[in-house]
Amino acid sequence: MKKIISTTNAPAAIGPYSQAVEANGFLFISGQLPINPIDKSMPEGIKEQTEQVMKNIVAILDSAGYSLNDVVKSTVLLADIKDFAAMNEIYAKYYQTDCPARAAYQVANLPLGAKIEIETIAYKAK
Numbered sequence: 310m311k312k313i314i315s316t317t318n319a320p321a322a323i324g325p326y327s328q329a330v331e332a333n334g335f336l337f338i339s340g341q342l343p344i345n346p347i348d349k350s351m352p353e354g355i356k357e358q359t360e361q362v363m364k365n366i367v368a369i370l371d372s373a374g375y376s377l378n379d380v381v382k383s384t385v386l387l388a389d390i391k392d393f394a395a396m397n398e399i400y401a402k403y404y405q406t407d408c409p410a411r412a413a414y415q416v417a418n419l420p421l422g423a424k425i426e427i428e429t430i431a432y433k434a435k
Contacts, residue, residue, distance in 0.1 A: 341362045342365075343423055359400060362425055362427050374433075383410075386425065387414065389424065
């Protein structure tokens with residue numbers, strides 16, 4: 310059985326999708342943009358955008374009863390692959406040991422002109 314996860318501590322979905330879906334111990338978090346859920350603003354720089362994305366991911370994990378330690382896979386979408394090192398510097402603050410599997414890609418464009426979007430999968434035995 311699947312359960313829809315939604316929290317006001319992360320930006321609301323901007324289309325026909327859920328912030329996250331839990332099924333059989335897995336939590337599938339939709340790609341998170343660097344939107345501040347309080348004032349809907351988006352920071353300018355890649356480091357600040359990565360920080361906001363990670364805060365949004367943590368908020369969704371927390372609302373579903375998961376933590377960063379439960380994350381098994383991340384997919385990072387970058388508007389410019391040259392931002393990889395700066396993104397990685399911030400990402401590494403959140404995952405210091407037992408890091409999840411990850412892929413990172415440069416994409417042609419991201420919603421709302423964002424520089425980064427991160428999709429996340431977590432697992433916790435129930």
